[in-house]
Amino acid sequence: MKNLIYAFVLTCCLLLCGQLTAQDSNGKKYSYNRDIRPVLADKCFACHGFDAKQRQANLRLDLADGAYGLADSGQRAIVPGNLAQSQLWLRIQSTDADSVMPPQASHKSLTDGEKEILMQWIEQGAEYQGHWAFEPIVAPTFKEDSEANKQSTKLSIDDWIEKPLKELGFSLSQEADHPTLLRRLSLDLTGLPPTPDEIDAFVKDDSVGAWEKQVERLLQSPGYGEKMAMTWLDMARYGDTNGYLHDILRTGWPWRDWVIQAFQNDKPFNQFVVEQIAGDLIENATPEQVLATAFCRNHLITSEGGTLAAEFLNEYAADRVQTFGTAFLGLSLNCCRCHDHKFDPLTQGDFYSLQAYFNSITEKHSENNTAVAYEPFIEIASPLAPDGEKAKVMIMREAPEATKTFVLTRGQYDLPDANRPVSRTIPAIFRSNDQEFPATRLGLAQWLTSNDNPLLARVTVNRIWQKFFARGLVQTVDDFGAQGDYPSHPELLDQLAYQLQHSDQFGASHAWSVKFIVRQIVTSNAYRQSARVHAELMSKDPDNRLLGYFPRQRLTGEELRDQAMFVSGVLSPKLGGPPVFPYQPEGLWEERANEGSNTKVYKRSEPNGLYRRSLYTFWKRTCPPPLMTLFDAPDRTYCTVKRSTTNTPLQALALMNEEQFLECAKLLAIRALGEQSDDTRRMQTMMKRLTGRELRADELEWTRALLQQSRERFAQTPEDATEILKQGVSGVPADYPAPELAAWMVLANALLNLDEVLVKN
């Protein structure tokens, strides 16, 4: 019975999937990279893969030679086109507990669907391919009708997005309405919603290029650099304290401002990366280029008494390698600290060869030291305010002699394997004979950003894509290795990667232009579609990977807070500078901090520090700002390239009752009362600031009812009105009676909690 159900379900799904990719069932050609490798990687490579130590029966299935060749058993795992002689097929089909693969002890098993595609693939000739992410980027193909005029042809994202949709009989959804679109764009490019005036101007503008005009306006606004920097800070594990036991204060913020400026000025991304890895080694490096290398030193630092230099200096260097791998290569190198990678062609030797690039700086272990910066550091002002206050920022500076580096047995700092010294080299799979790079951090950065390396551009455009569509074309933004996800639109990924590397050939003023890629994305129809869920399409593509409608996304904690301050008119436009300390419940730091810490006591900023954008909020690593972590911000202890998006009651409580949000409700109410003279218009202005649209008739009715009930209730107990208006440090104008203002504040508090306000539609 169970098997029948399986078969039935499988049949339905196969039918469905068949439709999804619109392949003729007889003609379906299985691709190793798309269909086979994910299965083998998950179920087989742990024992029959790259890792020689774990390899069983001297059989590897990650290479054609291994799979076709004679295994220890004297038989062949795969004989292309011949199922009956392919041991792999016989073993996965076996019902004998001793011979079935994967073995029971592995707690892995193949589904019937997986067995089926393995079978088909073997019958079709079992053709192997190199791992897609390591293959060279395929230059974009041009539309046939414009072959003659390549330079001016606009390569279209939409062509690639529409193709699989059309094959299923669908198309992109219709364009979203103008207010929704502008709110989406403003939030995406600046992290802030549009003003009612901006919406009106855009709605009225029916000129050709009206959308592009908005795109340019927002790309030039200072909010763009701040918005782009926010995700970079997660990735760069940026914080204002050292973490670990004492969680000592540090002053790395000029680097944060350098990042904002770099995005703002559209610094070529390859330079942006080179300077962060090795700005100090560039000939005649400017102070800003040296500052950029703070990226490499954003890791945690301990000053716990009794900790050993050898252990922690090793830890810091390893963190630099791990961050390098995840951020720029989309590969998790951390496994290789202890052993060869089980799934990807990376060895333990590769890890320590990379570490050798990063472990020879003039740093020292600092026990019980509460300095704000440890050697090497520079004193420098924020690039956004060159005449402003200077701060000490930890940076990279090479020691005169390279540290001798060995493979560490099981990754243990105190177990260097004397027989396995390593030198600075790029992992073997990435080495090419064509080009030699110097054995320095700068050489490493030059290899990384060379067009020989397909990963940096792919990983980068994938992360940019994720910013706009919630998910990457490769969903596993942190893993482009064998265990990672196959791209939903591989050609599009390559096209964007190629365009990033060669943006100057497509009309940008320079190569590696991030703004160019952003522009491509936000001017596409795919980006401008309605977010209404397409029910029929959803039944076939439940995760909306084909992007037949726009994926709604909840705003980040930073965006939610910034938006509330923006709509209520208090958000400070000030750029950069030292971090600030906005409202925070009392005692949060004190109840957890170590006595030896100099970030034990939270002292709230003066009013001018309460309304700064959230990326300037002081980031204490052992106790990050609760408004951010409640909304899934990582604690920035290590490199993170994707935040989860949860939906919890604690978030609801924060949005309803947190002091800053309550104060913003009060200020939004005061603002509406001052701007308009009757209830309806006041409610409509509020709504428009928050969502970009006005209330519909029924909504207006409901809203008015809440207002009226609140008015009556506060009129009866005016002391409650006075009390509720005390939220935040800001005062209340004497122009309005407290019960009236309190009623509006309650209404504003409700509207600030609408799903439509919390989500990018």
Next chain:
Amino acid sequence: MDPLQEYLLSINRRQMLRGAAAGGLAFLGSTALQQILMADETRTQGSEQSHSQNRHGLPHFAPKAKRVIYLYQEGGPSQVDTWDHKPNLSDWFDKDLPETVRGTQRLTGMTSGQSRLPVAPSMFPFRRFENNEDGLWVNEQLARTAEHAKQLCVIHSMKTEQINHGPGITFMQTGHPLPGRPSMGAWLSYGLGTENKDLPSFVVMISQGRGQMQALFSHLWGTGFLPGENQGVQFRASRDPVLYLNNPKGMAREDRRRTLDLISKMNQQQAEQLGDSEIQARISQYEMAYRMQTSVPALTDFSGETAATLELYGPDVHKPGTYAYNCLMARRMAERGVRFIQLYHRGWDHHGSVPKDLPMQCQDVDQAQAGLLKDLQQRGLLEDTLVLWGGEFGRTVYCQGPLEREKYGRDHHPRCFSVWLAGGGIRGGIRYGRTDEFAYNIAENPVSVHDLHATILHCLGIDHERFTFKSQGLDFRLSGVEPSRVVREILA
């Protein structure tokens, strides 16, 4: 089976499958198929065993414990001065710890510079308490807890790989010394879900000790790569035990209800227009928030507790933020089905003076935790609640700093330390493992941190090897990649 026969068999099935269009399987991963198959699997396994399983196929087998109360003693309590009695050590006062005993043990920077490592016997009187074996000798400072010797399983042979607090605590809580992995509470919240829809499934409470205190990081109750809702929720010792729980002053519950009604109506309309199920989820989360506004204060309202119950925990029980208060909260949460209740009591890092600091710490915890055990027992809750007590490492038998009979400090010691367990699934009244005569090395039955984790999971009906989560292409589990085992000898 004969390969040929096997092949023929397979062909039959293949033909059946061929009836279906075999296309586009790359998309199969996230379809309803998985859920259907999983549900199918769950039913099958469920019928084979006498317990029901959830969407993760958990528990794997009938659990003995439904929830955990983890009484964490931050800083590393000295095993020599608490649970690991070494009566013969007094003869060794101020004599150097034999090289043969010390072996190659790494020292922290705090004692590596000392010219001598003189043995400091515990100055405290120990007393024997009846257990189910040959008795348990415990420092009298912990007498009230020790009265429960028949319920306790004391492990003397715990060991860790970490010698510093940060990595040490992180290792105990997450199975990995570096920050970023899910904590044990997050694993259990994720795997087993909640039994009370009005309260979080993983709650953390902190009390301040008297000795030197280490930082506690939010990653210790973090969710790592697991879905964010499994993160521990810290209940604080303040007006707002849950951050932002209370409406602002001047806003009454009816005011909040009215705002929620508007939010809910407008969100409902939005949901109908956009067809996004996430909006429905948000509506219910707002409703749960509203319920928490009463369920949490009900939790912290001790007015229904009898004087006799309050007395069990000692006078501090009335002071929010004390260990005693948190212990009573723990019982109240256990009653309400909170899955993982994590207490942290700070201040066991006794480098300077064990004789001065340790009694104060014991005073903080002894009556309260004894009261908790008794209270749980009286209410029949101890049967399915697993209680765990311990820190991140032990302390050295040799003295740190100047040594006197009644004044000595002790450095960190990862090679052995003592923890105890009680309740659901645990064989009470026993001691497990043994250290050498210096409480310096493990003499028999070592228990690694991962063994302890595997054992805890086992009590909750989980096979630690099968409870995995895929992240960055790897199958992670709480009990790590190296082999670890369930310590079956201590199971009931």
